[in-house]
Amino acid sequence: MNRTIRWVLGGTAAVIMLGAGLVWWITVGGEPAKPDSTSGTLVARGKAVYAQQCASCHGANLEGQPNWRERLPSGRLPAPPHDASGHTWHHPDRELFAMVKNGIPEIVPGYETDMPKYGGVLSDSDIWAVLSFIESTWPSDIRARQQRMNQRQ
Numbered sequence: 001m002n003r004t005i006r007w008v009l010g011g012t013a014a015v016i017m018l019g020a021g022l023v024w025w026i027t028v029g030g031e032p033a034k035p036d037s038t039s040g041t042l043v044a045r046g047k048a049v050y051a052q053q054c055a056s057c058h059g060a061n062l063e064g065q066p067n068w069r070e071r072l073p074s075g076r077l078p079a080p081p082h083d084a085s086g087h088t089w090h091h092p093d094r095e096l097f098a099m100v101k102n103g104i105p106e107i108v109p110g111y112e113t114d115m116p117k118y119g120g121v122l123s124d125s126d127i128w129a130v131l132s133f134i135e136s137t138w139p140s141d142i143r144a145r146q147q148r149m150n151q152r153q
Contacts, residue, residue, distance in 0.1 A: 032128040035093055037136035037143060046133030049126045053118070058082055062137060076112050082134045089138055089146040092153050093131060100127050 036042050051060070057079035058064055064081030071077055082088045088096065099107055101124070103117040118127065135143060 031123075031125040032132070033124075035128055035131040035135050037132050037138075039132060042129050042132040043136045044133075045126070046129035046131065046136075049122065050130050050133050053122065054082075054130065057115070062086075062134065074114075076114055079115065082137075084138050084142050088134060089142050090149075092146070092149040094150075094153055096131055097124075097127055100130070 032039075032042060050058075059079075059081065062081055062083040064083075064086060065078035068078045068080045068086075080086045080088065091099070095107060099115075100122070101117065101119040104113045104115060105111050122130070135146070138146070
């Protein structure tokens with residue numbers, strides 16, 4: 001076998017091994033960089049984090065606080081639902097992530113809310129996991145509509 005063919009075969013093998021390693025890192029060893037409502041592991045992790053960090057305001061069943069569209073005496077809105085009846089699915093994933101991590105006023109300047117920033121509380125992976133859990137509860141037509149919003153970003 002001549003030297004050029006060995007070099008090409010060796011290079012091809014290296015690329016295949018690198019690609020396999022990258023696939024392993026993304027699926028097993030890597031951290032999520034977006035929600036995945038089809039990943040049982042990520043959804044289960046998100047459900048646990050949601051129960052610990054979010055359910056006290058947004059409800060154990062994602063139902064939100066009563067009368068969530070009516071302002072409280074403080075002028076702020078109650079915590080909205082994250083199920084299909086709410087408006088969470090009207091936002092693309094990156095915007096939802098930013099709201100959770102950095103706070104809603106970072107997205108909507110001047111907006112007052114009782115929701116804290118979770119950037120120092122939850123890891124990025126935990127935030128993506130929570131969003132995976134929330135999205136996993138939406139009907140397929142709602143998930144499809146929300147995914148179309150993600151594609152426009």
